[in-house]
């Protein structure tokens with residue numbers, strides 16, 4: 001299972017890009033915004049983390065004709081090759097702080113594609129300088145950081161977008177439209193799941209023996225906000241940091257901002273009332289291998305009943321297929337969502353077109369696909385037009401808060417945590433409340449938005 005899932009995980013990243021067609025901006029008027037007005041149709045972008053997903057971001061942002069890269073930053077100087085080949089001559093930096101300071105007024109926007117634990121530090125720095133930001137998912141590493149990102153974007157009046165690119169793809173856009181059009185009636189329950197495990201890549205339970213840091217890598221900056229630890233080859237950098245609580249966000253953090261996104265958009269849900277997790281065990285180092293997280297959301301005009309249960313599963317757990325009313329020959333996808341309505345069900349694969357069940361009820365229903373947009377171009381166009389996007393930090397912040405709240409619950413399995421979103425606290429659990437944030441390494445503290 002591991003190999004299949006891992007290769008799906010990697011393949012799907014390539015696929016996301018290949019299936020991305022370029023389209024016009026789907027943005028929302030943002031009259032209070034003035035930044036962007038003086039750009040003269042040109043966007044100067046500085047990118048942080050330019051390999052891995054960072055290369056996908058650079059390629060897709062840079063394919064917009066208004067974009068000019070003015071700085072590439074990667075903490076590992078051996079990882080500039082792909083970006084250089086695609087966009088020759090862009091100045092290199094190993095330290096994003098130096099890049100931001102040196103470029104000063106010579107950049108308008110930043111993309112952030114580093115491991116999760118550094119998103120907020122880098123993106124907040126950029127926004128505090130008045131720069132527009134495209135930041136990878138999950139937006140941040142903690143609930144508190146997601147709140148700061150939303151508040152800072154609002155305060156700095158910048159145009160933002162989270163990098164959950166399927167938000168703009170025809171599959172999720174079509175599913176959102178079906179739900180909002182009432183095709184399955186009001187929604188009673190949602191199940192979402194991903195096939196990958198939280199401790200998937202190194203399968204370690206504790207940090208291994210130290211190794212020597214490659215000459216190309218600045219380990220001090222890579223560790224950044226997290227507690228310092230020894231470098232070990234093929235355990236953290238690149239890519240495998242995901243498994244580790246200090247750097248990544250487990251399977252829920254890796255995929256929640258993708259798979260729960262159409263659910264949040266379609267149903268207009270934001271802050272859960274409560275969250276409870278069950279899993280196969282957690283320690284202080286790595287995320288659980290498999291878990292179920294039970295969220296309860298307040299009702300919206302798209303839901304049935306006083307509250308809406310949304311159940312997240314990963315690491316091989318899935319909902320009971322019978323709930324979908326699929327034909328016995330059909331199978332739930334390896335990752336996706338089951339949206340249960342009063343008048344039918346939608347199975348939404350990650351990533352695939354929505355399927356309506358029971359078949360007999362919907363066989364003559366014609367699903368009209370929505371258009372496919374480039375998530376990256378939507379952001380660039382919105383910045384140039386001074387309009388906000390539908391996946392800006394005002395939306396992505398609460399989505400990422402809910403996702404990271406699930407990770408707080410994973411530390412207190414079996415306990416129902418009551419979420420007081422307004423006060424940014426867990427009302428019934430002081431210890432869990434303390435886990436809404438984390439301890440920052442000296443010199444790498446993040447200050448709250450004033």
Ligand SMILES: NC(=O)c1ccc[n+]([C@@H]2O[C@H](COP(=O)([O-])OP(=O)(O)OC[C@H]3O[C@@H](n4cnc5c(N)ncnc54)[C@H](O)[C@@H]3O)[C@@H](O)[C@H]2O)c1
Pocket residue numbers: 013016048049050051052053054073074075076079094096113114115116118136137138163164165221222224237238239240254
């Ligand atoms: N949207 C998607 O489909 C998708 C897919 C994969 C990853 N991601 C997200 O993208 C981010 C990066 O993931 P990845 O798999 O590419 O990781 P990775 O470790 O493979 O690549 C990260 C890149 O950033 C560089 N980097 C790391 N720390 C840095 C720092 N402090 N300053 C500058 N550069 C730094 C690394 O050297 C590397 O080149 C994560 O947040 C992840 O969740 C999103």
